[in-house]
Amino acid sequence: MSRISQYLTDEHHHCDDLFAQTEEAASRGGWAEAKDGFGRFRRSTEAHFEMEEKVLFPAFENATGISLGPTQVMRMEHRQMREVFSQMAAAAQRQDADEYLGLSETLLMLMQQHNLKEEQILYPMADQALAGQRETLIGSMQALASGA
Amino acid sequence: MIPAGLSFEQAPPISVPFRFFLTAPWFLLAAGLLLVFSGPEMMLSRHMPATLAATHLLTLGFTSMVMCGALMQMLPVVAGSPVPFPRAVAWGVHVPLTLGAAGVAAAFLADSGPLMHGAAGLAGAAFAVFIAAAAWGLARVTSHSPSAPAMGLATAALLATAALGLALGIARYGGFALPYGQLASLHPLWGLYGWTTLLVIGVAYQVVPMFQLTPNYPPLLTRWLAGTLFLLLVLRTAAEFLPLPDWLPGLGLAAGAAVFAVTTLKLQARRKRKIGDTTLLFWRIGMGLLLAACALWPAILLLPEEAGEKARLLLGVIALPGFILAVINGMLYKIVPFLAWFHLQSRYAGQVTIPNMKQFQPDKPARFQLGLYLAALALLAIAVFHPPLARAAGLLWAANALALGWNLVRAAHLYRRTAHVALEKKSD
Numbered sequence: 001m002s003r004i005s006q007y008l009t010d011e012h013h014h015c016d017d018l019f020a021q022t023e024e025a026a027s028r029g030g031w032a033e034a035k036d037g038f039g040r041f042r043r044s045t046e047a048h049f050e051m052e053e054k055v056l057f058p059a060f061e062n063a064t065g066i067s068l069g070p071t072q073v074m075r076m077e078h079r080q081m082r083e084v085f086s087q088m089a090a091a092a093q094r095q096d097a098d099e100y101l102g103l104s105e106t107l108l109m110l111m112q113q114h115n116l117k118e119e120q121i122l123y124p125m126a127d128q129a130l131a132g133q134r135e136t137l138i139g140s141m142q143a144l145a146s147g148a
Numbered sequence: 149m150i151p152a153g154l155s156f157e158q159a160p161p162i163s164v165p166f167r168f169f170l171t172a173p174w175f176l177l178a179a180g181l182l183l184v185f186s187g188p189e190m191m192l193s194r195h196m197p198a199t200l201a202a203t204h205l206l207t208l209g210f211t212s213m214v215m216c217g218a219l220m221q222m223l224p225v226v227a228g229s230p231v232p233f234p235r236a237v238a239w240g241v242h243v244p245l246t247l248g249a250a251g252v253a254a255a256f257l258a259d260s261g262p263l264m265h266g267a268a269g270l271a272g273a274a275f276a277v278f279i280a281a282a283a284w285g286l287a288r289v290t291s292h293s294p295s296a297p298a299m300g301l302a303t304a305a306l307l308a309t310a311a312l313g314l315a316l317g318i319a320r321y322g323g324f325a326l327p328y329g330q331l332a333s334l335h336p337l338w339g340l341y342g343w344t345t346l347l348v349i350g351v352a353y354q355v356v357p358m359f360q361l362t363p364n365y366p367p368l369l370t371r372w373l374a375g376t377l378f379l380l381l382v383l384r385t386a387a388e389f390l391p392l393p394d395w396l397p398g399l400g401l402a403a404g405a406a407v408f409a410v411t412t413l414k415l416q417a418r419r420k421r422k423i424g425d426t427t428l429l430f431w432r433i434g435m436g437l438l439l440a441a442c443a444l445w446p447a448i449l450l451l452p453e454e455a456g457e458k459a460r461l462l463l464g465v466i467a468l469p470g471f472i473l474a475v476i477n478g479m480l481y482k483i484v485p486f487l488a489w490f491h492l493q494s495r496y497a498g499q500v501t502i503p504n505m506k507q508f509q510p511d512k513p514a515r516f517q518l519g520l521y522l523a524a525l526a527l528l529a530i531a532v533f534h535p536p537l538a539r540a541a542g543l544l545w546a547a548n549a550l551a552l553g554w555n556l557v558r559a560a561h562l563y564r565r566t567a568h569v570a571l572e573k574k575s576d
C-alpha cells in the first residue's frame with residue numbers, strides 16, 4: 001500500500017471539507033461561522049504545506065537529485081495560495097461577500113489543480129523514490145502536525 | 149523510475165488557449181445567422197446544404213476550436229507532459245482550422261468542389277498538426293490520471309473523423325468510387341461520439357470532482373468505459389461493411405453514454421460544495437440532454453423512414469447544440485477566468501491588484517447567457533417539427549453567441565488592462 005500518497009491525499013480531502021463548509025457559511029451571510037471555519041481551514045492547509053515543505057519535498061529532492069522540478073513548482077503554488085488566504089481573511093473581516101466568494105472560487109481552482117498534480121504525479125513518484133523511508137517520513141509529518 | 153524530463157512545466161502562454169476560445173463564439177454567431185437567412189429549408193433534413201454548413205460551423209468552428217485549445221492547456225496538468233512548441237502548434241492549428249471551418253461551410257453553401265477540397269485540406273492540416281502534438285504529449289504521460297487514456301482515444305477518434313471527412317469531401321465532388329452513404333453515416337458518429345463525447349468523458353473524470361468537490365468517478369468506470377466505447381465504435385464501423393448487426397454496437401454506445409451521464413449526475417448530487425454555479429447548471433443540462441439522446445437513438449430504429457428523418461434531425465439538435473455545446477459552454481466559464489487570474493498572478497503578484505475569478509466572469513451575465521442558450525435550444529427543437537420558427541430560433545442563437553462572445557471578450561479585456569497597468573507601474 002502506497003502510504004505517503006494515501007496519507008497526504010486524505011489530508012487534501014479533509015481540507016476540502018473545511019473549505020466547502022466555510023464557503024457555504026459565507027454565501028448565506030453566516031460570518032461568525034465563516035470566520036471560524038476559515039481559520040480552521042487555513043490552519044489545516046498551512047500545516048499540510050509545512051509537512052510537504054519541511055519533510056516530503058527535501059526528502060524527495062535528496063532521494064532523486066531533482067530540486068528544480070516538481071517540488072519547485074509546488075512551493076510556488078503554495079505561495080500563491082497563501083496570498084489568496086490573506087486576501088480571503090481580509091474579505092471575511094470586512095464581511096464582503098462578493099469579494100470573499102470570488103476569491104474562494106479562485107482558490108478552489110488553484111487548490112484543486114495543485115492537488116491533482118500532487119496526487120497523480122508527485123505523490124506516486126515520492127512513494128517510489130522514498131519507499132524505504134515511508135514510516136520515518138510519515139512519523140515526522142505526524143509529529144509536525146501534532147506539534148503545530 | 150523517475151522520468152528525468154518531468155519539469156511540471158507550467159501552462160503554455162495564455163495566448164495559446166485564448167485565441168481558440170475567443171474565435172469560437174463567432175462561428176456560433178455565423179451558424180445562428182445562417183439559420184436566420186436560410187430558415188425553414190434547413191429543417192427538412194440533416195443533408196440540406198445549409199444544415200450541413202451550420203453543422204460544420206459548430207463542429208469545426210466552435211467545438212473542435214475550443215477542444216483543441218483546452219486540450220493544449222490541460223495536457224500539462226492531467227498528463228504531466230506539455231505539448232511541444234506551444235506557440236508554433238497554436239498557430240499551426242488555429243489559422244488553418246479557422247480558414248478550414250469557414251471554407252467548408254462556404255463550400256456546402258456554394259456547392260463548390262474546389263472550395264471544398266481546399267477547405268477540407270486546411271481543416272485536415274490543422275488536425276494533423278494538433279494530433280501530432282497531442283500524441284507527442286500523450287506518449288510521455290507521467291501521471292496516474294484517469295483522463296489521459298480517454299484523451300488518447302478521443303485523439304485517435306479525431307484522426308478517424310478527419311480522415312472520413314476528407315474522404316467525404318473528395319467523394320462528394322471527385323470521380324472516386326467511394327461508398328458515400330457509409331462514409332456519411334460514420335463521419336458524424338466518429339466526430340460527435342468518438343472525438344467529442346470521449347473527450348468530454350475524459351475531461352469529466354478530472355473536472356467534475358474538481359469543480360464541485362464530488363467523489364471521484366468509480367475506478368471500474370474510469371478503467372473500462374472509454375476503451376469499451378471505442379471498441380464499440382470500431383464494431384459499429386465494421387458493421388457498415390460486413391454482415392454484422394449494426395444495432396447491437398449502437399445500443400451498446402447509447403447504454404455506455406447513459407451510464408456516464410447518470411454517474412455524473414449522481415456524483416454532482418453528492419458534491420461537498422453545496423453552492424451552485426453556472427458551470428454546474430450547464431453540465432447538469434448537458435447530462436440531461438445526453439440521456440435524452442441515448443433514449444432517442446435506439447428509438448429511431450423503430451420509426452418509419454419519414455418520421456425517422458425528423459427524429460434524426462432532433463437527435464442531432466439534442467446531441468450537438470444540446471449536450472455538447474452545453475458542456476463546452478460551462479467549461480469556458482471556469483477555464484477562461486481561471487487562466488486570466490493565474491497568468492496575472494504568476495507574473496504580476498504584488499505589483500497590482502489582480503481581479504478574482506468572479507470579477508473576470510461575474511455570475512449575472514453568465515446566467516443571462518445560459519437563459520438565452522436554453523431558449524434558443526428549445527425553439528430550435530420545436531422548429532424541427534414546425535419549420536416556420538427556424539428564423540426566430542436563428543435569432544436567439546445569434547443573440548446567445550453574442551452574449552457568450554461578449555462575456556469572453558470582457559474577461560480577456562480585463563486581463564489585458566490589468567497586465568497593462570502592471571507593466572506601466574514597472575516602467576515608472
